[in-house]
Amino acid sequence: MLDRWSVAATVTGNALEFYDFLTFSTFAVYISRAFFPAKSAFASLLLTLATFGVGFLTRPLGGILIGAYADRAGRRPALMLTISLMTVGTVALALTPSYASIGLLAPLILIVARLVQGLALGGEVGPSTALLLECAPPGRRGLFVSWQNASQGIAICVAGFVGLALAMILDKGQLATWGWRVAFALGLVIAPVGLFIRRRLPETLLTPGSRSSAAVLGLLWREHRRSTVLAVMVIICITVTAYLTTYMTTYALTTLGMPASSAMFATIATGVIMAAGALWGGRLADRFGSKRVMIVPRLVLMAAVYPAFLLLVTFTSTGTLIFVTALVTVLGALSAAAATAALAAAFPNEVRSSGIAIAYAISVSVFGGTTQFVIAWLIGTTGDRLSPAYYLIATSAISLWAMFRLPETFAVRSPRT
Secondary structure (H helix, E strand, O other): OHHHHHHHHHHHHHHHHHHHHHHHHHOHHHHHHHHOOOOOHHHHHHHHHHHHHHOOOOHHHHHHHHHHHHHHOOHHHHHHHHHHHHHHHHHHHHHOOOHHHHOOHHHHHHHHHHHHHHHHHHHHHHHHHHHHHHOOOOOOHHHHHHHHHHHHHHHHHHHHHHHHHHHHHOOHHHHHHHHHHHHHHHHHHHHHHHHHHHOOOOOOOOOOOOOOHHHHHHHHHHHOHHHHHHHHHHHHHHHHHHHHHHOHHHHHHHOOOOOHHHHHHHHHHHHHHHHHHHHHHHHHHHHHOHHHHHHHHHHHHHHHHHHHHHHHHHOOOHHHHHHHHHHHHHHHHHHHHHHHHHHHHHOOHHHHHHHHHHHHHHHHHHHHHHHHHHHHHHHHHHOOOOHHHHHHHHHHHHHHHHHHHOOOOOOOOOOOO
16 A cells, blocks of 8 residues: 555656656747747747756756655655756746736746756655655566656646637637746646655655765766766666657647647647656566666657658648657657666665756756757758657667666666665
8 A cells, every 4th residue: 555655656746747847848839928028929939948958958957956865764755856846947947927917027037947947856756766666566567667657647638628618718818918827837836746745755765864965976877877977878778769749749830730629639649648658668678687678669660750740741730640640659669668667776875865866867968958959950951840759869869879788687676776
């Protein structure tokens, strides 16, 4: 019962934080009009996507500070801190007036809010992944850790349903003026629930309070540097795939010219299939080992993504959009769940949170913060609507090199050692 509660408490808070962060991407088109009025819609969108990327600048800082804090003081206090910081950032996003009301102060506040959110998420993934692995019973570690990826899918799904409901209820003017703020406000309503249930989390760090944060980071650097570097490289393709699929709504709106009600189905499809695919990947990792399950779906995705996008731009429809989004998402989720389990098991208990957090934060800062901007820029400058496929193939090749060099530690390492 305790294990199930640990999963529920971790997943709820994690999903809430990712919901708040990714809602910005879902409503990027409308936020661009409110905070970044420009001469062209394309320039306005690029400014907004650049601000989305600003939220990734503080990811490494959050990974270092909060990751080490979780390996020093414990998983529970670190997770309480991250959800509190995310709530502060979301309040600012929901309540900041538009550029038309307060001028340059509006985008400045928006940028600060994104920096706070980035700090929170940079520190969230490490302790939450570590806790899931450490509270898992034998033979189910892959499934338990896969809830980390599944919770992100849940967050995307909820954001998509909220976006679809708002697009169907409100007209374009209302959605652009104030409707998008409702999505952030809903996240604030749930925040107290996340804080309450995280107070009851078990503590899985074996020796809390026995070392300083500097000692934790020193040990990570001296003895686990290779694992950290490989983890950074593996997470590159996970990050690019995740942020490509969450960009599909904006891609459908701006590149394919689809209506908002249809485009939001891409976000919903991404969320549902990411959650289901991650849990499936976790089960397969428990059965066949994490290395095989992370590599095979990634190879299939590299072969399938170009013809999938070619199909989408040639036969544009809601059904094709959902199919292509679902294909990319399920293959990415299978690989990501197994990779997350493998990387978590590659670090011992005493540096597990900081190792995962720092590797995740570095990869996501460099590639997550730029993926949507790079894709939009490539499409805008080259006119090639297949640019997302090229970018995914290139970054996946980098990660595959690291995946082949990871040892199969998942099947042999004790979750608490």
